[in-house]
Amino acid sequence: MSIGSVSLDHVGRPDRALNADKLSADARREARGLFALLSPGLLLVFAVIIVPIGWLFWLSLFDESDQLSAANYARFFEQASYIKTFVTTFKVAFAVTGACVLFGYPLAYMLSQLPRRAAGVCLIFVILPFWTSVLVRTYAWLVILQRKGLVNTWLMDIGVIGQPLPLANNFAGVVIGMTHIMLPFLVLPLYASMKTIDVDCLRAGMNLGASPAATFRQIFFPLSLPGLASGVVIVFVLCLGFFVTPALMGGGKVIMWAMRMEQTTSLYSNWGAGAALGVVLLAVTLALLGLFRWLLGARATGVWSQR
C-alpha cells in the first residue's frame, strides 16, 4: 500500500515531466493533421474569396486609360447620386431590419412556445416562401400592392379610402417586399436560440414570484438576445446588397447600391468603376460587422466562430 503510493508518486512526477515533450509534440502533430484536413477548404476560400476580392480591389485602382488613379473613388464625391444611393441603401436596410424584428420576434416566440409538432407545421409556413423564387415573390407583391392591386381595390371597395394608397413603386413598396423576403433569415436563428433557453430558468423566476411579464422581460428576452443579434446582422447585411426587389418595387426611385453597381459596370469601360463600388460596400459591411461585434459581443453576433 505504502510502497504503491510512494512508487506512484515517485514514478508520476518524473513521468509528467518526461511526457511534456511528447504531449506537446502530439498536440503539434494533431494541429498539423487538422490543418491538413482544413487545407482543401482553406485553399478553396483563398481561391474563390480572397483572390477575387483582392483582384477587385486592385482593379478599382485603375481608371479608364489603365492608369493608376483614385478616379473611381473620387466619383462618389463628384456625383451627388452616389452618396444619395448610399444613404438610400442604409435607410432601406434599417427599415427592413426594423420591420423584420417587429414581425419576426413575436413569430419566433410563438413558434418556440408551441408543441413540437405544431411548431414543425408552422415552421413549414416560414420556410416555404423561402424556397420560392425572389423574383416570383416580388412580382406577387407588385400585384397585391399596386394602384389597382388587391389591397387598394379592396380598401376602396369597402370605402376606407377614396384614393389608392401609394404602396408600390416607392420606398414603402421596397420595404414591404424586402421584409417578406428577409423574415425567415431573422426567424430561423432566433427560433433556434429560443429553443435552447432552459425552461427551468423561467420556472425558477416564476417560483420566486416574478409575474409572467417580468419573467419574459428579465429572463427570456435577455437570453434570446444572442439569437436576435445574429438574425439582425444577417438581415441587415443581406439588405445592403439587395437587387431584385428594390429594382422592381422601387419604380426607379429607390436606387440601392447593388443596382448602382450594375449601372456603373455597364456605363464605364473599366471594371474599376464598378469594382470600387464593391470595395466600398465590402469595407462598410465589414466595419458594420465589427461595430455589431463590439456592441453585442463576439458570441452574440454568432457569425464568427468563438475565439
Add this chain to the structure above:
Amino acid sequence: MTKRLCIYGVAAAGLLATVAVPASAADTITVASWGGTYQEAQTKAFFDPTAKELGITIKQDTTNGLDDVRLQVTGNAVKWDITELGADECARGSKEGLFEKLDYNVIDKTGINPKLVHDDWVGISYTSVVLIYRTDVFGDKGPKTWADFWDVEKFPGRRALSGSQATETLSVAALAKGIPIDKVYPVDIDGALQSVDKVKGHIDAWWTSGAQAMQLVKDGEVDMASIWNGRAGTLKKQGAPVSFSFDQGVLTADCMVIPKGSKNRDIAMKALAKFVSPDLQANLPLYVDNGPANEKAFETGKIPPERIKDINSAPENVKKQVLQDPAFWRDTLVEATEKFNNLIQQ
C-alpha cells in the same frame, strides 16, 4: 484513377480535336441577341434561313449588352461569333477596340443608313421610343406629343419615363421643349436635363426594363409613358386600352458586331452579310414590330402593304421620328448618364 482517366480524356479530346477541327468547327457559329420574342423572330427571319443557305449550324445565346462583350474580349474568352448590341453600345465598344473589322466586300451595305455602317459594326434593326397613353383615361384625346406629356395641367395623370435609358429620355426631353425633330441632334444635354427637371416631380416611375414599362401601363399604374414600340404593339394586341403613334418617336438602332478574337470570323462575316441582306431583313417585320435596318427590305415585296404602315423604319414613319445618333452618344453618354442619374435621384 481519376487522374489517369483525366489524362486519357485529355488525350482523346486532343486526338478528336485534331481530326475534327478542319471538318466541323468552322461551320458552327454562335450568335447572341436579347432573347425573348425578339430573338425568336430573329431566329425565323435571319438565323434559320442563313444556316440553311450557308450549310452551317447557328448556335444561339443571349446577351446583356456591351459589358458581356467586354468581359469576353478582355478576358480572352470569346464565345460568340456575332452579337447584337444597341447602336450607342456599338459606338462605344468600337472606341474601346472590342470588335473585329467588318469586310464590306462580303457585306453589302446598300440600303443601310450610313450612320449605321462602320468599320466594325453595322445596323441590324430599329426600335422606336414612343408615347403611349391609356384610352380608358383620356379617350382619344390623350397626349400626342412630348410637349403634351410634359404639360401636367392639360393632361393630369400618372407618368413613367425610362430611368435606365438616359439617351432616350434626354431625346424626348429635347422634343418636349419644342425642338423640331431634325434639330434634336446634337442634343443640348444641359437643356434636355432642364426639361427633365421640369417634369421629374410628376414622374411616378422611372422604368428600367421593357417588361417593366409594359407592366406599368398594362396594370394602370401609370396613365402615360415612354415605351418601346414592340412592347406598345404587344399591349395593343393583348387588348389593353392604349394608343400610340410614331409621331415624335425616337428611332434607335440595334447593331451587330463580331467580337474581337472570334474563332470563326470569316464564316461569321458571311452570316452577317445574310442577316443584313434585304431579303432576310424583310422577314423581320413579319414576326416582330422591330423594323429592318436595310430600307431595301421594303422593296422586296415580301412585306404586305398593310403591314408597312405599322413598321417603325418604313420610310413614311422614319420621317416622323428622330434618329438617335450613336456617334453623339459615344462621346457623351457617360457624362450625360451621370448627370441624368444625379437629377432623377434627387
